[in-house]
Amino acid sequence: MSKITSFHPPERTLMGPGPSDVHPRIREALSRPTIGHLDPCFVDMMEQTKSLLQYAFQTSNELTMPVSAPGSAGMETCFANLVEHGDKVIVCQNGVFGGRMKENVERCGGIPVMVEDTWGEAVDANKVAEALKNNPDASILAFVHAETSTGAQSDAKTLVELAHEHDCLSIVDAVTSLGGTALKVDEWKIDAIYSGTQKCLSCTPGLSPISFSEAALERVRNRSSKVQSWFLDLNLVMGYWGSGQQRAYHHTAPVNALYGLHEALVMLQDEGLENAWQRHHINHLSLRAGLETLGLDFVVREQDRLPQLNAVSIPQGIDEAAIRRELLNRYNLEIGAGLGALAGKVWRIGLMGYASRAENILLCISALGTLLNEAGQSVDTGAALNAAQSVLNAHS
Amino acid sequence: MSKITSFHPPERTLMGPGPSDVHPRIREALSRPTIGHLDPCFVDMMEQTKSLLQYAFQTSNELTMPVSAPGSAGMETCFANLVEHGDKVIVCQNGVFGGRMKENVERCGGIPVMVEDTWGEAVDANKVAEALKNNPDASILAFVHAETSTGAQSDAKTLVELAHEHDCLSIVDAVTSLGGTALKVDEWKIDAIYSGTQKCLSCTPGLSPISFSEAALERVRNRSSKVQSWFLDLNLVMGYWGSGQQRAYHHTAPVNALYGLHEALVMLQDEGLENAWQRHHINHLSLRAGLETLGLDFVVREQDRLPQLNAVSIPQGIDEAAIRRELLNRYNLEIGAGLGALAGKVWRIGLMGYASRAENILLCISALGTLLNEAGQSVDTGAALNAAQSVLNAHS
Numbered sequence: 001m002s003k004i005t006s007f008h009p010p011e012r013t014l015m016g017p018g019p020s021d022v023h024p025r026i027r028e029a030l031s032r033p034t035i036g037h038l039d040p041c042f043v044d045m046m047e048q049t050k051s052l053l054q055y056a057f058q059t060s061n062e063l064t065m066p067v068s069a070p071g072s073a074g075m076e077t078c079f080a081n082l083v084e085h086g087d088k089v090i091v092c093q094n095g096v097f098g099g100r101m102k103e104n105v106e107r108c109g110g111i112p113v114m115v116e117d118t119w120g121e122a123v124d125a126n127k128v129a130e131a132l133k134n135n136p137d138a139s140i141l142a143f144v145h146a147e148t149s150t151g152a153q154s155d156a157k158t159l160v161e162l163a164h165e166h167d168c169l170s171i172v173d174a175v176t177s178l179g180g181t182a183l184k185v186d187e188w189k190i191d192a193i194y195s196g197t198q199k200c201l202s203c204t205p206g207l208s209p210i211s212f213s214e215a216a217l218e219r220v221r222n223r224s225s226k227v228q229s230w231f232l233d234l235n236l237v238m239g240y241w242g243s244g245q246q247r248a249y250h251h252t253a254p255v256n257a258l259y260g261l262h263e264a265l266v267m268l269q270d271e272g273l274e275n276a277w278q279r280h281h282i283n284h285l286s287l288r289a290g291l292e293t294l295g296l297d298f299v300v301r302e303q304d305r306l307p308q309l310n311a312v313s314i315p316q317g318i319d320e321a322a323i324r325r326e327l328l329n330r331y332n333l334e335i336g337a338g339l340g341a342l343a344g345k346v347w348r349i350g351l352m353g354y355a356s357r358a359e360n361i362l363l364c365i366s367a368l369g370t371l372l373n374e375a376g377q378s379v380d381t382g383a384a385l386n387a388a389q390s391v392l393n394a395h396s
Numbered sequence: 397m398s399k400i401t402s403f404h405p406p407e408r409t410l411m412g413p414g415p416s417d418v419h420p421r422i423r424e425a426l427s428r429p430t431i432g433h434l435d436p437c438f439v440d441m442m443e444q445t446k447s448l449l450q451y452a453f454q455t456s457n458e459l460t461m462p463v464s465a466p467g468s469a470g471m472e473t474c475f476a477n478l479v480e481h482g483d484k485v486i487v488c489q490n491g492v493f494g495g496r497m498k499e500n501v502e503r504c505g506g507i508p509v510m511v512e513d514t515w516g517e518a519v520d521a522n523k524v525a526e527a528l529k530n531n532p533d534a535s536i537l538a539f540v541h542a543e544t545s546t547g548a549q550s551d552a553k554t555l556v557e558l559a560h561e562h563d564c565l566s567i568v569d570a571v572t573s574l575g576g577t578a579l580k581v582d583e584w585k586i587d588a589i590y591s592g593t594q595k596c597l598s599c600t601p602g603l604s605p606i607s608f609s610e611a612a613l614e615r616v617r618n619r620s621s622k623v624q625s626w627f628l629d630l631n632l633v634m635g636y637w638g639s640g641q642q643r644a645y646h647h648t649a650p651v652n653a654l655y656g657l658h659e660a661l662v663m664l665q666d667e668g669l670e671n672a673w674q675r676h677h678i679n680h681l682s683l684r685a686g687l688e689t690l691g692l693d694f695v696v697r698e699q700d701r702l703p704q705l706n707a708v709s710i711p712q713g714i715d716e717a718a719i720r721r722e723l724l725n726r727y728n729l730e731i732g733a734g735l736g737a738l739a740g741k742v743w744r745i746g747l748m749g750y751a752s753r754a755e756n757i758l759l760c761i762s763a764l765g766t767l768l769n770e771a772g773q774s775v776d777t778g779a780a781l782n783a784a785q786s787v788l789n790a791h792s
Contacts, residue, residue, distance in 0.1 A: 004448060004665060006421075007441045007658050009431045019651060022430040025402075030652055031427040034418040034600055035405045036730045045403045052400060068602065069465035072647035073627045080625075103626050198648055204430055206464065206602065206650030228624050229476075230499050231469045249735065251468035252594055254602030255415060256426055257653060262403050269400060334432045339645065 012328070013355070015364055016336035017148045017309060018176070019198035019205045020352035022260075026203055029263035030256050037253040045262055046241065046253075052265035056178060056201075056273065057193065057211045059185035063234065064211040065241040066197070066261055068254050071175045074194030074208025076104055077232045078171045079142075081212075081220045082192060085109035088138040090131050090168070092123040094154070095147035096340045097173055105142070108228065113138060119341045120311065122304040123154040125162060132166040141168045146177035148199075149339040151311035151348065152300045153181065157188040164189060169216055175199060178209065179268055180280045180308035180352055191216040200280065200308055202353030203264035206257050264353075280307040282395045283356045287349065290365035290388035294372060294379045299346055308356065310349040311342070315377055320344060323371050331367045361388050408724070409751070411760055412732035413544045413705060414572070415594035415601045416748035418656075422599055425659035426652050433649040441658055442637065442649075448661035452574060452597075452669065453589065453607045455581035459630065460607040461637040462593070462657055464650050467571045470590030470604025472500055473628045474567045475538075477608075477616045478588060481505035484534040486527050486564070488519040490550070491543035492736045493569055501538070504624065509534060515543075515737045516707065518700040519550040521558060528562040537564045542573035544595075545735040547707035547744065548696045549577065553584040560585065565612055571595060574605065575664055576676045576704035576748055587612040596676065596704055598749030599660035602653050660749075676703040678791045679752045683745065686761035686784035690768060690775045695742055704752065706745040707738070711773055716740060719767050727763045757784050 014021045035042050046065075053064045067074045079101070083089060087110040091101045094117035105112040115131045117124050123143050132138065141163035145156045156172055163170040169191040177183050180200030185193055191213045198205035212220070212234070220227075220234050227233035231251065239248035268276060284307030288298070291312055299311040314320045320337065324347070327333040336348035349364060365388055369381025410417045431438050442461075449460045463470045475497070479485060483506040487497045490513035501508040511527045513520050519539050528534065537559035541552045552568055559566040565587040573579050576596030581589055587609045594601035608616070608630070616623075616630050623629035627647065635644035664672060680703030684694070687708055695707040710716040716733065720743070723729040732744035745760060761784055765777025 004444045004662055006425070006662055007428075007444065007655060009429050009441075009655070010437060011429045012431045012435065014430065014432060016432055018648060019430050019432065022652075027427040027430070027652070029402070031423040032403075033405050033407045034410065034415050034423070035408045036410060036412055036415065037601065039408065039724070039730065041406055045405075048400045048403065069469060069627070070647045070650065073465060073469075076625060076627045100626065107622055107624050107626055196648065204650065204652040205433065205648040206653050226503055228503050229472060230496065230503055231465070231472045251466045252414060252592065252601040254466060254600065254653070256418075256423070256600040256656075257602050257650065259403060259405070260652075266400055266402055328435070334435065 010332055012332045012334050013360055013363060014334050015350050015355055015360060016334045017348045017350055018196065018352060020202060020350055021355035022204055023202045023267065023354040025267065026260050026263045029259045030204065032259050034255050037255055038247060038249065042255065043247060049258060049262050049265065052262065052269055053209050056265060056268055057185045058183065058187065059211050061185065061211045061213055063217055063238065066258065067208040067210055067232070068251060069208060070206055071194065071196035071208045073232065074196070074210050075100065075173060076229065077210055077234065078192045078194050079104035079108050080227050080229045080232050081234050082140060082169060082171065082216060083108040083110040084223055084225055086111065087140065088113060088135055089140040089142055090115060090128070090135060090138050092117070092128060092143035094121055094123055094150065094152060095119050095144065096149035097144045097147060101142045120150045120152055120299040122152050123159060125155060125158050128159055129162050132162055132168065138168055140171055142171040144173040145183065146174065146181065146306050148176040148309055150299060150342060151306045151309040152304050153306045156190065160188050160190055169219060176306065176309055179276055181306060182277055185211055197261050197264065200353045201264045201268065203260050204257065206254065207261055280351065280356050283351050283361060284310065286388045286391035287351055287361045287364065289391045290361065290384040293384035293387045294365065294369055295377065308350060308352045310351065311346045312349065313346055318375055320347065323375065326371050327367055331363065333363060333367050358392055406728055408728045408730050409756055409759060410730050411746050411751055411756060412730045413744045413746055414592065414748060416598060416746055417751035418600055419598045419663065419750040421663065422656050422659045425655045426600065428655050430651050433651055434643060434645065438651065439643060445654060445658050445661065448658070448665055449605050452661060452664055453581045454579065454583065455607050457581065457607045457609055459613055459634065462654065463604040463606055464647060465604060466602055467590065467592035467604045469628065470606050471496065471569065472625065473606055473630065474588045474590050475500035475504050476623050476625045476628050477630050478536060478565060478567065478612060479504040479506040480619055480621055482507065483536065484509060484531055485536040485538055486511060486524070486531060486534050488524060488539035490517055490519055490546065490548060491515050491540065492545035493540045493543060497538045516546045516548055516695040518548050519555060521551060521554050524555055525558050528558055528564065534564055536567060538567040540569040541579065542570065542577065542702050544572040544705055546695060546738060547702045547705040548700045549702045552586065556584050556586055565615060572702065572705055575672055577702060578673055581607055593657055593660065596749045597660045597664065599656050600653065602650065603657055676747065676752050679747050679757060680706065682784045682787035683747055683757045683760065685787045686757065686780040689780035689783040690761065690765055691773065704746060704748045706747065707742045708745065709742055714771055716743065719771065722767050723763055727759065729759060729763050754788055
């Protein structure tokens with residue numbers, strides 16, 4: 001093996017589907033001195049992290065904590081704890097992550113009943129109502145609040161209400177919504193929810209905040225079989241993330257990653273949750289004005305659009321991968337490719353967390369405009385920048 | 397909620413069972429700029445990380461990579477991928493982690509056959525041979541190479557040989573051994589192995605390096621059922637951690653945590669694996685001389701002792717928790733408590749990775765000596781320090 005040296009990454013601007021730009025304060029927090037995962041100081045920090053997550057999720061759920069692994073493991077925590085062999089689960093699919101939910105149900109021995117919607121559209125509440133009516137033995141409704149693969153937002157409040165009308169618990173994917181758009185776990189009566197740290201919280205990837213209602217916890221406590229994952233079994237994890245200074249060792253918590261999440265949540269608290277939602281909203285309007293002036297069309301209709309994930313169609317004749325490569329090589333700017341049914345058809349432009357700011361909007365529009373012109377599209381980059389700035393001015 | 401502010405941890409010296417002291421270079425690496433998990437630069441770093449892990453494990457196994465979660469998830473990766481419903485697995489238990497293996501087998505629908513040894517002793521190869529003979533339908537032998545709960549080391553080479561003689565694959569827990577004591581995956585023909593980053597690699601907790609032999613991978617590829625965990629399914633994970641620049645998105649990798657691991661492995665490469673083993677060995681001899689001079693007895697007999705995890709019995713009449721509390725409060729020194737069958741009976745003193753150095757040995761002996769004297773034990777701390785230093789001198 002030839003000698004390998006330290007890795008020094010380039011400085012990128014991260015406007016893809018996540019990870020998004022990480023605030024320097026959070027990167028600094030990661031490098032603070034490691035302490036033991038049972039150290040009394042660390043336990044205090046865990047308690048603060050739980051409180052801050054309750055604020056971010058707008059919940060008073062006691063079981064509100066970060067799973068020690070990425071969002072996919074958060075998803076699996078919800079399904080592995082709530083689904084038992086033979087359980088029927090209604091799964092809404094309008095993008096990649098509904099498909100992953102289906103996989104989870106099947107691997108837990110459950111029976112998924114799929115409610116399919118076109119990629120780029122919100123989950124259709126009428127279809128869900130129909131599926132619930134037709135499957136009175138279903139015990140869970142699962143859906144994605146903010147589909148990262150398309151940029152569509154679904155009406156979580158209505159869907160959860162439907163679930164409860166039919167005596168189902170709800171599992172909600174909020175990986176991309178937490179911190180970026182309105183999300184109210186208690187008010188909307190969500191039963192189990194998971195998110196990620198690398199989207200609108202401006203933190204590094206690797207942790208998955210979750211929250212379980214008392215009804216969901218009851219179900220976990222009263223299972224007839226053990227949770228099939230030892231690592232994700234909430235009956236065990238709660239011994240460590242529970243209350244007070246007495247913590248039972250379960251696994252070794254990712255200490256420094258948790259410093260980063262704590263710092264990210266302190267910053268969210270200081271900004272104010274509603275202010276963060278509003279910032280994401282205004283910056284989306286600004287980016288949208290610029291992109292539309294560049295002639296780029298949004299995939300998702302206006303009322304269902306996520307402010308933090310902007311999916312636009314690739315113009316005719318454009319080599320989408322070549323443009324992304326040039327953005328990265330020339331300007332250190334990352335935007336996302338399409339996924340699944342939208343692969344090769346869209347760009348996904350993220351405005352998440354710390355990445356949701358004026359300078360990123362201008363960089364993205366000017367860089368995309370320049371490359372589109374070079375590729376033979378006749379676009380007016382100056383006009384696009386003016387359009388974006390006008391929106392910002394109107395809201396300042 | 398009252399306002400929560402940034403968390404600034406105290407500077408501890410970590411001489412427990414892990415996390416161990418993290419080298420400042422590694423902490424700095426964590427704070428480097430986050431880039432995308434599909435960025436070509438990141439993919440290059442992943443390839444380097446795989447090479448460096450192959451060196452650390454002493455293997456040419458193609459599937460050698462870090463699982464994006466702590467060691468417990470690495471354990472679950474091995475069992476969830478290799479055990480199918482009804483499979484019989486011989487599990488050796490001589491401490492906490494053999495018990496966790498049993499749980500894993502059961503939750504995968506397998507049938508564990510336990511081989512029990514006294515806590516603090518190595519796994520008895522004769523008992524294992526007997527169990528293999530009595531269970532010709534067993535398909536896997538699982539054991540812990542370095543029991544973190546007791547400080548005992550088992551003869552991995554012999555146990556793996558026994559497994560193969562009976563057509564079993566081997567699953568080996570090397571959480572505490574990797575980087576700290578001899579471990580040769582290819583030479584010993586280990587089939588599946590997992591480790592942690594927070595022990596002898598001096599890195600932060602949160603990742604679990606694993607390595608699978610071709611025979612083990614064959615078993616995974618030819619399963620009759622899907623792996624029950626979507627997140628840990630190696631058939632899927634390999635699409636992301638496989639070779640070349642084409643990586644299929646599976647989950648979002650913990651980018652900055654991987655910077656830390658890369659840096660830790662570069663440091664191990666620069667020191668040289670055998671030199672690292674030797675350093676752990678000599679520092680253990682030094683600490684041992686000091687602790688024995690303080691009148692503390694080792695739990696594990698000499699030939700089975702792990703150099704990086706020193707379990708000593710609590711002297712009669714000593715409040716072990718009070719001593720640990722004082723070590724932490726007065727000197728910012730963390731040592732470990734006993735676990736399971738050894739709870740309240742031993743201290744576990746780690747000399748792992750960056751924590752395995754002269755200044756830590758002297759701090760531990762002088763602090764423990766001081767507190768033991770205060771607690772009414774008449775110990776000669778000066779003599780203990782001299783004994784420890786003599787060993788270091790003899791090897792310098």
